[in-house]
Amino acid sequence: MAIDCITNIPSNSKPHQPKEEYEDEQKPLVFDASVLKHQTHIPKQFIWPDDEKPCANAPELQVPLIDLGGFLSGDPVAAKEASRLVGEACQKHGFFLVVNHGVDSTLLADAHHYMDNFFEFPLCQKQKAQRKPGEHCGYASSFTGRFSSKLPWKETLSFRYSAGKNSSNIIQDYFLNTMGDEFKQFGRVYQDYCEAMSTLSLGIMELLAISLGVERGHFREFFEGNESIMRLNYYPPCQKPDLTLGTGPHCDPTSLTILHQDQVGGLQVFVDDEWRSISPNFEAFVVNIGDTFMALSNGRYKSCLHRAVVNSETTRKSLAFFLCPENEKVVTPPTELVENYGPRIYPDFTWPMLLEFTQKHYRADMNTLQVFTNWLQQENS
Ligand SMILES: C=C1C[C@]23C[C@H]1CC[C@H]2[C@]1(C)CCC[C@@](C)(C(=O)O)[C@H]1[C@@H]3C(=O)O
């Protein structure tokens, strides 16, 4: 069923999500994380419903650990083994770990160091990069002013990365313009970090193509000029970690997520009807399939439910690189994955449409792609 790509989001129809999910933009609350972490009384906006509260001691998920060394050096036997492991993981829960990934350890340490520096600034300083309503870049504290309930116990700083030509200073320029000249080195580190993430993503896209039986360069070419999102997640300690969540249950709407979590632990994945934890491994990146790649694979690979829990003792940090195709690319599976594996499951769309859907109309959760699909098809009927 070929569906033309919709070029913009219809404004008259609203997706099916309770209105109260969205805070009245005119009167946003402000939560200062340096105050929040000492709160014994947890504001009701941060308390999650009983059926979504974290459970104590989630059992560990044994996630495949894939050594990329051989594959990245061109060893065909290593490539075959790595693609087999990736394929198994992606058909089951969409998560795997990669080591010997080629990302410089000093760069990784710098990225963590500058993240600590930023989030330890006073709130008024961080607010110089304040996220604007409807936009995905900038600083956000608990998404106050965006949602009115089930607020995440976290601060985030998100910014755009472009792999396109003439974009080698896009991140440095962003921080110079929003935070001032003293952020030149800060921007340089995250520009270098995102370039390393983009390179790693393209290598993983080759592995995914091999494992799906698609021409090896297909997805690499699709993401060559990626326009991705870098997000720094900062989770302050919480006095009542059994009532709150750092990041609520969701599937990433993006294509591929490359996440580096610190040694604290808190990432959980919903597998076989229970929450399972992914233990920290500082040498590894956690990689997971997002909704957009699930559509690209015509549903073969799964974008899975995950969340982040917090604790009462220590701050937790994670750096998430969300791979996204450039704006003009139409998300449509390669013919091999349609002819051999049955009818289309999702309509054609572009990433900017799905991004706008998550930023202006629908709080990304475990149903985002299906609600988005129904919404588009309703508009097309
Ligand atoms: C495109 C995006 C929207 C979110 C950031 C990236 C990929 C993950 C999305 C998110 C983390 C899913 C859970 C809800 C969310 C609001 C959050 O908790 O941060 C989502 C992000 C967002 O909309 O800002």
Ligand SMILES: O=C(O)CCC(=O)C(=O)O
């Ligand atoms: O912090 C984590 O471990 C997970 C965060 C996450 O899932 C996200 O930002 O999409």
Ligand SMILES: [Fe+2]
């Ligand atoms: Fe996520």
